[in-house]
Amino acid sequence: MKILLALCLFCSSLVASAHDDHTKSQDNSLAISVAFDAQGSLWRVLEKNGLILVSSSRDLGKTFSSPVQVTPNAQKIGADGEARPKIAIGPEGNIYLTWTEALKKPFTGYIWFSRSINGGKSFEKPIIVHTDRAEITHRFDELNVAKTGDAKGKVTVTWIDKRDLIAAKSAGKPYEGAAIYYATSSNQGASFAPEQKLADSSCECCRIALTNKPDGTVAAMWRHVFEGSERDHMMAEIPVQVNQVPVTKRATFGRWKIDGCPHHGAALATGGEGKDWWGYHMAWFDGGNDDSGKDASLFYARMDGEAWVSSPPKKFGKHNNQAGHPALLSMGENVWLVWREIESKNNKILGMFSDDGGRSWGAPKELATSAGKSDYPILLTKDNRAYLAWNTDKDGLILLGL
Template identity: 40%
Template structure:
């Protein structure tokens, strides 16, 4: 088996662990999903957040509606789902492209999603807000000013400490321009917009960079100074699909100079395709950027962890945190969380005919990590893991076909005297 066959086999094995979803296609011919996903599968693609008062909010799609539900008992019971979009519309519901809910420090709630259009791989990024604690939701709006029937999808949303809303997405307007001019263009582009008035309006969008991966989510995280940082899978020269990172300015119209982009990972994975596998990002108080990501390194697919300093310099090398090469090939979709006292790293791993969620913890800024601890498992379809924090506790948010929605307190899953492993 040649190197191309080996990485493809590993990639397919990793993607096969995400059996909950019909993966969206990209322009290199991956499997395509339809706008009308099966309701049972659509409900697996779930996002959750704690609001300012500590209430849990959960969002997913039920047919042509984005719905939200709340919980005051840590997910044991959910309120009756409330429709965010009263008028039905198609909704992307695969693992990398799903409805999302976030809570602002000022108490507002925001939901975003991508709406498919008639042509394959096209979409608009949609947004709704609640300023009354989830009682009512605004009529959905499209956040970008460009309304061409092209790719605007794989949205990510985050809010900074000042309450400003950042929305990023994958966009193909520049690919169309290049094609019209008969110029080469790899991948897509990343764009973003900002709202400084609690979602009442959004500034005209700004391009982050050309030539990004077409179907991988963009990770967003605020740093200690309140700046929003974005991490995405980029297309470097020679179809190298490593990651890049930048800080997103709040003022989009004042300065259109190119953003300062730093290369963030160095696996040198050469592949003319999109793995549907976006990175995870967490930033600690010292400004260090902590990253977890899927890649193929030295012909071996797996999950990796690495760090960048606040000024963009690598700290050590990449660490394959999911175990052996065989196990790592079956590991996917990592989640990262930074709390005041620790870093938390969770991921999916298929083992013994069951999907498990494994967890590691670091209390020294990512230099050493505890051995993996299994915190949940299922034998059916399942969503990607999400980590949440509230009142000094860390929770796994996870939905499975067999068990439904679960919020699991994993704070004590790793013991204080657990064996540590160096990340370098």
Template identity: 45%
Template sequence: MDALRKWAAVWAVGFSLTQPLMAHDASGDPHAAHGMQMDMAGSKGGKDGMGGMNMGAAAAKPAKTPLATGAAFDAKHRLWVAWVEGQHVVVAHSDDRGHTLSPPVTVNAMPEPIYTSAENRPKIAASPDAKTIYVTWSMPLDAPYTGMVRFSRSTDGGATWSVPATVHGDRQPITHRFDSLIVDGQGRVFVTWIDKRDLTLAKKAGKPYDGAAVYFAVSTDGGQTFQPERKVADHTCECCRIALALDSEGRVQAMWRNVFEGQIRDHALAVLPVDAQQPVVPVRATFSGWHMEACPEHGPALAITPDGVRHMAWFSVVNGRADVYYSRLSADGKPIGEPWAFGDTGKPDEQASHAALIGQGKTLWLAWKDFDGDTVRLMLRRSDDEGSHWSAPRTLAQTAGGSDNPQLLDDAGRVYLSWRTQNDGYMLVPVEEAK
């Protein structure tokens, strides 16, 4: 079976399941761990007496511990890690580069359901002065595929957390989920998410509308308040994570899987302006021409080098080959070179997915999951010439059980890989020391 047929078979099996597929990706099924499933997320249940939402009888059955984990370093080199326990987001920190973690602290005192797919994990970030820590997550509502984007912050080193707030003003029981979080050099907090308010309006008007939309909100006061949300783009994929990165000018750029005319599921980019008077101008970023009338739940990764070139890692089917690809887009929006299937290790039975990408100056690191039917391996390539040439792939870690998607983290010039597995728990691997 070739790569495309193999991927399609896995996707078809996943789509037929009655459980939310995102629970498989994050709860420990090794065959779902390579991550090419549709997101059928959404839990059913009634409101609890305190205004939250419980998971309902269907979701009350015993479940494996979610593995979806967010991580980030602050400016004082402390590692912050966020994950989900039951109906609570919890946060721990490490001052010895992940060898030990502090006892976890609960973020949301009142329980609420939380999405825990690897594409929709809790996010964590720190202010530039490391005095404030921010966490976001997506909270399911009663109906499938719906949710609210939630936010909390700590101003006392993670000891206590603010009462969670909903970031967006729109409170319809529709899709607001797949949140992403980043803090710029001036301490402004950006949150993006997938939103279906425009689809809802189109349906009411009897008009066609493909996919969903990407929205964002900005806080300029350290997370105390958020400006009214703004739309980035219409017609986006419904359940792929949004990649965020800072460019050399300190601007936040977002990358997402878009729905172009003819149900082409390529990617787009845009700068997210702080000033509400500045327009958001999306540009097409990838050109694979993949026709797919569904969402693969497989978002991109983005890094921006000092010359303004956008370096992108993304999953697609190109010329019949399902793989993870690397490509570049110049500062003025022109493709550089041809997309390259970096997950091609010469072994046809292996499936690459869910890449992470990070850059420092002219150096880039590219990590991804590789699945051979039994074992998930985390692979790494490095480029020292802004993506023109890449090293051979090498293995950073592996597991025969379930696992989260990898993250690459930068701490003052040192790069680490953050990963949680069912068998080994949380690990932080220095990429230059990995064997």
């Protein structure tokens, strides 16, 4: 019980340590999600005054339409750092949203979903995606809509869930961390199948990274609690068939030991397209095991999706500038990797580019800078071009073609 309490306190207050600069939460007014539709409009979802609001821009983020209110009533919504509302555009043009409502008990929540089938003019009455309605942790939702393959149009929602921890405690059995659960919809979000468990012993407060194989299969990567409280990453492909047993594979081997969740999830992108698919691009933060934190770093590696063997990890970013929260995007052999750093009170987004599938990289370049608070970087595509989206306190939403 003392260990669990310590973990919760760490997740909420982020007690001062050598790794705090990498893990502290962001201002909730900046935690947004964005997505392009097929017509090139940029859609944005955010939380304001307990409401989920959606608006669109036809001029690459310079101006936005009047927001459409999605939630009928105000909720306490997770909207800071690793937790934020999510948006995705389906291949049929539907707009999908998820978010986490915080409940009365600490660290508890429900995962909500809504969709628009009329081009964002209105959104349907929100629903809770999980059948389990206990007042426990269902948090840190992630949303994916398959756009290719046999699963085209399938909606997948993942989240961190503590029902198995509660059950283990009741039975007097040990249990590390939380678990990853998911729910899927094969009818464009009209309804969801009962949720399934993907894996036990996930970290408690890090975002889940999702991407798709060419056939539409969803791959997930999350920070995991390995033996000895090593907080490395695990990967799994979400089963296509109901009740199919998922295969989990360890993806990183930094062996960082920390009795708490670092609020620092990974980035994941598919490697190759169509018949040329070979696996995944991964980027993540590792805190090292030295007391000073000097060994903390960001890493990139390739993961072979068949043999589940990763390439040697490549360090990137400046630890002294609090390098953190990377994002990845791939289109064929072209791969973009961006992250945030802070220098002299200025927030900066730096990036690297690879034109050979991540085998080699160009030198890091400064892509954008803004004084004051800022969100984490987001990568997205429009008309086969990569874009960086970055929400800042001083300069608003910055959208740059890469």
